[in-house]
Amino acid sequence: xxxxxxxxxxxxxxxxxxxxxxxxxxxxxxxxxxxxxxxxxxxxxxxxxxxxxxxxxxxxxxxxxxxxxxxxxxxxxxxxxxxxxxxxxxxxxxxxxxxxxxxxxxxxxxxxxxxxxxxxxxxxxxxxxxxx
Numbered sequence: 001x002x003x004x005x006x007x008x009x010x011x012x013x014x015x016x017x018x019x020x021x022x023x024x025x026x027x028x029x030x031x032x033x034x035x036x037x038x039x040x041x042x043x044x045x046x047x048x049x050x051x052x053x054x055x056x057x058x059x060x061x062x063x064x065x066x067x068x069x070x071x072x073x074x075x076x077x078x079x080x081x082x083x084x085x086x087x088x089x090x091x092x093x094x095x096x097x098x099x100x101x102x103x104x105x106x107x108x109x110x111x112x113x114x115x116x117x118x119x120x121x122x123x124x125x126x127x128x129x130x131x132x
Contacts, residue, residue, distance in 0.1 A: 014062070022056045025052045058101070069120075081130050
């Protein structure tokens with residue numbers, strides 16, 4: 001498996017963990033009552049805390065970016081450019097930037113979070129450039 005595909009799989013796992021973490025914080029799933037809410041239909045969650053809101057937005061942002069990243073990696077593989085160093089480096093940048101982005105967003109760090117997000121976008125651009 002190419003490095004880019006490995007980073008895609010890792011990014012999918014990261015996305016899943018972000019979604020689960022956001023859900024658990026939103027429902028307070030570490031408490032008995034919250035666990036019952038998490039297993040239910042979640043109609044009675046009430047207002048989200050600031051942290052739960054940030055975690056949910058970070059997870060949704062990851063989903064949006066993962067779609068684009070995944071399509072670029074798969075296009076690179078289909079085009080026979082999966083071994084291109086720009087593709088591998090771009091995929092690596094995307095994954096590590098997204099890994100750093102999550103806790104920065106959760107903590108409410110504004111400008112650094114955006115800079116780290118931009119590094120992930122640069123990683124996707126590197127893959128896109130390798131395709132043209």
